[in-house]
Structure formats: C-alpha cells, structure tokens
Amino acid sequence: MNAAPDAAARIARAWAALGGVEDPEIPGVSVVDLGVIRSVAAQSDGGLEVGLSPTYTGCPATEVIRQLVEDALAAAAVGPFWIKRVLAPAWSSDWITPQGRRRLRECGIVPPDHSSSDLRDLRRGNHPVACPRCHSMQTETVSEFGSTPCKALHRCCACLEPFEYFKCI
Amino acid sequence: MSAAAMRVVDTDLFSYVLRLGDLGLVLGQRLGEWVGHAPAIEEDLGMANVALDLIGQARLFLGYAGEIEGRGRDEDAIAFLREQGEYLNPTLAEQPNGDFGQTVVRQVLIDAYQLELYERLISSTDERLAAIAAKAVKETRYHLRYSGGWLVRLGDGTQESRSRVQGALGRLWPYTAELFVEDDVDRAMQDRGVGPRLAEVHKAWSSRIGALLSEATLDRPADRPYSWFGKHGQHSEHLGYLLAEMQYLQRAHPGARW
Numbered sequence: 100m101n102a103a104p105d106a107a108a109r110i111a112r113a114w115a116a117l118g119g120v121e122d123p124e125i126p127g128v129s130v131v132d133l134g135v136i137r138s139v140a141a142q143s144d145g146g147l148e149v150g151l152s153p154t155y156t157g158c159p160a161t162e163v164i165r166q167l168v169e170d171a172l173a174a175a176a177v178g179p180f181w182i183k184r185v186l187a188p189a190w191s192s193d194w195i196t197p198q199g200r201r202r203l204r205e206c207g208i209v210p211p212d213h214s215s216s217d218l219r220d221l222r223r224g225n226h227p228v229a230c231p232r233c234h235s236m237q238t239e240t241v242s243e244f245g246s247t248p249c250k251a252l253h254r255c256c257a258c259l260e261p262f263e264y265f266k267c268i
Numbered sequence: 269m270s271a272a273a274m275r276v277v278d279t280d281l282f283s284y285v286l287r288l289g290d291l292g293l294v295l296g297q298r299l300g301e302w303v304g305h306a307p308a309i310e311e312d313l314g315m316a317n318v319a320l321d322l323i324g325q326a327r328l329f330l331g332y333a334g335e336i337e338g339r340g341r342d343e344d345a346i347a348f349l350r351e352q353g354e355y356l357n358p359t360l361a362e363q364p365n366g367d368f369g370q371t372v373v374r375q376v377l378i379d380a381y382q383l384e385l386y387e388r389l390i391s392s393t394d395e396r397l398a399a400i401a402a403k404a405v406k407e408t409r410y411h412l413r414y415s416g417g418w419l420v421r422l423g424d425g426t427q428e429s430r431s432r433v434q435g436a437l438g439r440l441w442p443y444t445a446e447l448f449v450e451d452d453v454d455r456a457m458q459d460r461g462v463g464p465r466l467a468e469v470h471k472a473w474s475s476r477i478g479a480l481l482s483e484a485t486l487d488r489p490a491d492r493p494y495s496w497f498g499k500h501g502q503h504s505e506h507l508g509y510l511l512a513e514m515q516y517l518q519r520a521h522p523g524a525r526w
Contacts, residue, residue, distance in 0.1 A: 153324075155320070155321060155324060155407060156321055156324030156325045156327070156328060156403060156404060156407065157319075157320035157321045157322070157323050157324025157325070157327075158320075158324065159320070186328070186396075186399040186400060186402075186403055187395075187398070187399035187402055187403075188402065189399070189402045189403035189406060190403070191406075215406070241310060242309075242310035242313055242314065243310075243314055243410070243413070243414045243417075244310075244313045244314045244316075244317035244318075244414075245313065248317055248320060248321065252310070266410065268406040268407070268409075268410065
C-alpha cells in the first residue's frame with residue numbers, strides 16, 4: 100500500500116473539516132478563513148501536525164478554538180494528529196482570506212482596509228472606515244476596543260448605526 | 269546522580285524571561301482592577317483588553333521560564349505560587365492605579381518601554397523570545413496608540429485634567445529610572461545576543477516619550493537617581509497587596525480547576 104496518497108487524502112479531509120470550524124466569537128467565519136490554521140502536514144511517523152496561530156496572545160477564544168479543532172479532526176477520522184502552537188511568524192489580519200473578508204462583511208464587521216505593515220492606524224487622527232451598511236465615510240471611532248480583542252467599535256454619522264471594525268495588526 | 273540533578277539551569281536566561289513575564293502579569297493585574305469601575309464603558313473595555321493582552325504575553329514568557337528552569341513548574345505555578353521577593357517586575361508596574369490620569373501615565377511610560385524592548389527582541393538570538401516579541405510588538409503598538417491618545421487628550425485638555433496628569437507624571441517619573449539600569453543578567457544577555465543594550469532602549473524610549481509629552485503640552489520631569497530594584501525582587505509596599513488578591517484563589521484552593 101502506498102502511504103503518500105493516503106496521507107494526501109487525510110490532509111484534504113482535515114482541511115475540509117477545519118473549514119467547518121467557526122470562530123466561537125465570530126459565527127460564520129471559519130478558523131481557516133481567519134488564517135488561524137497555518138499548516139496541516141504529515142509527519143514521518145504518520146501523524147498529522149496541525150499548526151495553529153493565536154490571533155491575540157490573550158484571546159480567551161484560543162483554547163476554545165483549539166478544542167473545536169481537535170473535536171472536528173477527531174470526527175473527520177483523519178487518523179493520529181496533534182496541534183502545534185505557531186508563534187512565528189505572528190498572526191496577522193493580512194492572513195484573513197478573501198472569503199473570510201466577505202463573510203465578515205456579511206456579519207456587519209468591516210475587515211481591515213489596509214495591510215498590517217502600513218502603520219497609519221497607529222497614528223492618532225484615525226483615517227475613516229467606511230460604514231458597512233450605507234458606505235458613508237462620515238464615521239467615527241467609539242472605542243479602540245470592542246467585544247473581542249480583535250475588534251474596535253465605530254459609528255456611522257450618516258445612518259447612525261454602530262458597527263465593528265476588525266483591527267489591523 | 270539523576271539526570272534532573274545534573275541539569276544545569278540557565279539562571280541568567282531564567283531571570284531575564286521572568287522579568288519580562290512579571291512586568292506584563294503585574295501590570296495586567298493592576299489594569300484589571302478597573303473592570304467595572306472605569307469612567308466610561310469604552311475605557312472599561314479598553315483597559316480590560318490591554319490587560320488581557322498583557323496577561324497573554326506574560327503566559328508565553330512565564331511558560332517559557334518554567335521550561336528553562338526544568339523543574340516542572342508551569343505558567344500557573346510561576347504566576348500564582350511565588351513569594352513577593354521572587355517577582356522581578358519593575359516597581360513602576362505595581363504602582364497603584366490612582367485616578368484614570370495616573371493609570372494613563374503609568375501605561376504610556378510602560379507601553380513605550382515595552383515597544384522599544386520588543387522591537388529589539390525580535391532579533392534576539394533566542395528564537396523563542398524573538399517569536400514572542402514579534403507577536404507582542406503588534407499588540408503593544410496598539411496599546412500605546414490608546415494610552416498615548418488619552419495622555420494627549422488629558423494633558424492638552426482642561427486645567428483640571430492637565431494638573432492631574434502632570435501630577436501623576438511627577439509621582440511616577442522617578443520609577444522609570446530603574447527600567448534602564450543594567451545589571452549582570454542584562455549584560456550576560458547582551459553578550460549572548462539575547463537582549464538589547466538598555467542604554468539604546470532608554471534613548472529610543474526617551475525620544476518617543478518626549479514627543480508624546482510635548483504633544484500633550486506636559487512638562488518633562490527632571491531625571492533623578494533612583495535605586496529600587498524590582499528586578500532583584502525588591503518591591504514597594506504595594507506589590508504585597510496586589511499579590512494577596514491575585515493569589516487568593518490558588519492559595520485557598522490548591523489545584524482548583526474551572
């Protein structure tokens with residue numbers, strides 16, 4: 100029996116299963132879409148190593164995500180696997196996939212509007228973020244921090260609706 | 269002789285990593301005291317979020333310290349089950365919150381310090397520290413944006429807010445001296461390419477803080493010699509109370525789990 104096709108099939112099953120694991124705090128957006136799953140690779144002993152990067156060091160969802168990932172992989176019968184915490188390179192909002200960005204928008208959360216290597220967000224006098232509902236640029240920051248470590252709170256001055264912005268880091 | 273007994277602990281690296289971890293742990297605990305008491309819900313959220321990041325960073329450092337030590341202590345044992353003299357954070361981190369202005373001043377001084385430190389630790393020869401620093405620096409930039417924004421608003425605000433933050437700056441400034449005094453551990457880490465030269469960190473910190481203070485229209489206090497050494501376990505009277513609260517659960521219910 101050739102081991103390689105078997106491993107490839109297991110890796111494909113693992114990615115498919117992970118694509119169904121939603122972030123517990125952002126329903127509808129998977130951990131793959133968020134760029135939290137860095138790699139799935141077969142090791143010489145036949146086990147799959149799954150690389151997982153926390154978004155923020157103190158994010159309380161990290162351990163829940165790890166558990167959900169373990170449960171999903173076990174249910175998908177991918178064989179022996181383990182999860183490796185990957186710190187370097189550090190997770191970046193640049194890793195959110197186009198599909199992830201689209202789903203964030205569908206949830207009313209504005210995805211980061213520029214690259215994390217562009218530090219303009221870190222100077223005061225925020226550049227405005229377009230309202231996800233009416234697209235007005237007349238918006239303001241309500242709070243630099245929101246309901247989860249990854250989001251900030253904004254408000255639209257045109258349609259008066261509050262909305263969340265996914266922080267760019 | 270058993271393998272464990274023969275193992276030589278890298279005490280310089282252990283102390284160095286513990287200092288980095290304790291700074292975040294103690295400051296995170298202090299900021300957590302604001303939860304439910306902040307002047308506005310946004311600031312409640314802000315300080316809780318910064319505290320969360322700091323404690324997250326501390327977990328990474330303290331977990332690593334436990335591995336360096338190699339005696340089976342995990343991040344919780346190190347965070348919660350040490351005595352006051354074993355905590356190696358600078359005394360600035362343990363200073364009381366005071367009013368919101370004093371908390372902001374303490375935060376600006378430490379955010380800028382951590383930012384300059386982490387930016388240099390990214391190129392550390394110790395891969396683990398380099399990885400933690402690369403992760404933490406992104407969070408720290410955001411922290412300074414938040415605290416610096418408040419410093420400017422309060423300093424360049426009303427007469428009342430200005431006099432409060434200027435007063436807090438005068439009270440806290442002397443504690444900044446110890447951030448930049450090198451000892452044998454710092455020098456050993458520099459020789460091994462693990463940590464940066466503190467004189468270099470001081471210079472960068474000083475110019476960053478200088479720019480913020482002038483934007484906030486605040487007067488920079490004069491530097492004064494100060495010889496309290498949190499990194500040697502010598503602390504102000506405030507740390508004991510903080511630890512009593514932080515360690516209560518673990519001391520009262522050893523091995524407690526959620």
